[in-house]
Amino acid sequence: MNVQTEFPFKLPRGYIDGEGNVHRDGVMRLSTAFDEVAPMKDPRVQTNPGYLVIILLSRVITRLGDLTYINPKVIEGLFSADLAFLQDFYRRVNDSGNSRVGVTCPHCEGKFEVETSCVGE
Numbered sequence: 001m002n003v004q005t006e007f008p009f010k011l012p013r014g015y016i017d018g019e020g021n022v023h024r025d026g027v028m029r030l031s032t033a034f035d036e037v038a039p040m041k042d043p044r045v046q047t048n049p050g051y052l053v054i055i056l057l058s059r060v061i062t063r064l065g066d067l068t069y070i071n072p073k074v075i076e077g078l079f080s081a082d083l084a085f086l087q088d089f090y091r092r093v094n095d096s097g098n099s100r101v102g103v104t105c106p107h108c109e110g111k112f113e114v115e116t117s118c119v120g121e
Contacts, residue, residue, distance in 0.1 A: 005030045006062065007093045009086075013079040015064055023065025028086070031094050035059045044072075057086055 006029045014024035039045050039055035054075045061070045075083070 007089070009089055011064075011078075011082040012085055013082050015067075015074060015078055015082065017067070021065070023067055026064040027062045028060050028089060028093060029062050031056070031060050031090070053083070053087060057083075057090065060090065061086070 006027050009026050009028060011024045011026065014022040016022055035056060039052050039059070042051075042055055044051045045055060054072050058070050058072045058075045061075075062068070064070055064074065067074065078086070
């Protein structure tokens with residue numbers, strides 16, 4: 001059985017690095033139990049529980065544009081729309097194992113799934 005463990009995505013706005021380059025295309029891997037537990041020891045999370053998402057995303061995003069090393073500073077530099085997108089994307093891929101969402105056609109009322117990894121396009 002093949003299990004998909006990495007999921008491509010496209011940020012709605014994109015991360016702008018120090019040289020002004022915009023990075024939108026990325027890859028997120030499935031999280032492990034350790035990914036969710038390890039940040040609890042981080043002093044930034046202990047003083048501000050809201051920081052957990054920053055640490056967690058920096059652990060599971062394996063690529064963002066040309067960046068192959070994603071650290072908390074990169075996640076801190078995201079626009080709020082991109083952070084919200086990544087939080088939702090994280091929940092979706094880790095809960096269901098895919099990045100699809102069920103929708104209903106407003107015309108025929110047919111139900112189907114669409115891929116949401118490229119929401120920013």
